[in-house]
Amino acid sequence: MDTTLSLYRIFYTVAQCGSISAAARHLYISQPAISKSISNLENELQTHLFERTSRGVSLTEEGQLLFHHVSDAFHSLEAGEAELSRIRDMGLGHLTIGVSTTLCRYRLLPYLKTFIAQYPHISINISCQSTNHTLDMLRDGSIDLGLVAKPEDTGHISFVSQGRIEDVFVCTPNYLNNLQMRTQVSGLDLLNAGTLMLLDKANASRQFIDYFLEENHIHASNLIEITTMDLLIEFARTGLGIACVIRDFVADDLKSGLLVEIPTPQAIHPREIVFAWKKGRSSHRFLNAFIDFVS
Template sequence: MINNLNYYNVFYTVAKTGSISRAANQLYISQPAVSKAISNLEESIGIALFVRNSRGVALTEEGTILYDYIERALDNIVKGEDSLKKYNELGIGHIRIGVSTSLCKHILLDYLKPFIKDNPNIKVSIDCHSTKNTIRLLKNEEIDIGLICETELPKNITYSHVRSIHDIFVANSDYIDNFPYRETEAGLEAGEETADTQPEAASYPVISGSIIGNLIPLMNVPQSVSDSEVLTEDHIRDIFRHSTLMMLEEANVTRTHVDNYLNEHSFHCNQLLEINNMDLLLDFAAIGMGIASVVREFSESYLKNGRIVEIPLPTPIPKRSVGFAYLQNRHQSKALCTFLDYCNIS
């Protein structure tokens, strides 16, 4: 059938004009070439398609049946070409984006809202997955682009940095105030009771409400912290050991990054609560269920209104990069190119 495509075009033109000569003029080929094409098509399908008459040629009954199908097929081709022209002229397209719920809520939306407003003819589909699953979908070409936390990527995937994020530990202030403590050196100098008079409180570091107020400024409120106010690694180690630590599930890239930090500093917990949603981690921390591992940039509203406070670490967790990832060697649709340009991604 594929080999007959040119013959079908000749057949359609001859049938429409009813004349070999007029068909030859329209197709800009010779009359013998037209006659040869019709002869080859009839030979290929084994059926006579035309009969000669005084005015030229006419379709046989079988030729009329074939003509109806060829006419619809060529009409669809014309409609397809028109659709492509409109697609190009109006900027019509479709982008499939893979992203985690947290990155979608706190980063992607900042790009999507103005992009959709400026490009109303581009359809956007959001596929919410972890960074690892987003990379898998990208490799399988099931999505066009992914917003991910930077991690090891296959060679054919390009990564473009968008924003840095910072992992922190947070808790409700009441949870911290009720944490068992050992008197600090400053407390002894103030005349407070010693560990000898309160043996049950002698095993934990102090993180009282008054100290936490000095140690943990709310977001966007700069405050100097003196060396004497900074908790030591031993303090943090004890805090984690005697607290419920709430984190994302193990397979998550964020969890791996924080786990590496905890192991490097020998911070361990006896009770771990795993959750697959960072918003829930914030909610659980806000009601005093334990200490949560979250991203500072995603926790801003909770920190500003005092629902949670940040636990100061002697050594901050290394910052991470968030960016867009897409296949390097794959043909990029005009819609995707428009999105990349809009986000200033080269």
């Protein structure tokens, strides 16, 4: 279809007004220009669209058929414009965020409460999965934003830092005292002698810790694997063993003495947490708003 939309707009207006002069006033176009446009459209479609009458113009049978379809088209366009206006005026939109369960609870939720208060009409979808899965979804465009530990390869993403997290080994004072009495060991040797509790191997944090353990020749004789950080912390509080957790998430427990830290000669290297998004998605209005908010 080579006919321009403006010709159909003129045709539509003339048919509604029933008069070329009235359509000219409505569109702020001269009457000769209106007549010329109708003639061009009729030539393009190779059909006669209007009959002149003493009171103006009326549609031919072919013109009535075309008007029916053009009306539907313009009604759809008007509905689309109205919807866009409503989205703009009310701040309607959506944002999909990928995040691990741990970071969702401890890092993302505090942001969301304030952000949603500023943008009450935005729809936010949270996709909870591993960091590796979140990065895959960022690559293929399935999500708008991810909260992850900063990957080594950042070629495909842009990001804004949210600070660092540090892993520590903790347990209850009673568990530590009993383990030391039973084994007469300290430091990293406690990890070999006691029950070590870690996140499961699908978790990016576990992969990071496995490297630390291998580097320090730690091969726990008793190992419990747990799916979430929340459960891992609860298991530690219950006194079931030594858990590797993120220091910030047990800060109150360490301060109160409910948990104690197992000192290690070599500290576990801290990891940087970032909000990441795929390069080239900067045109997303609410993604930009959220990035500005967390920066």
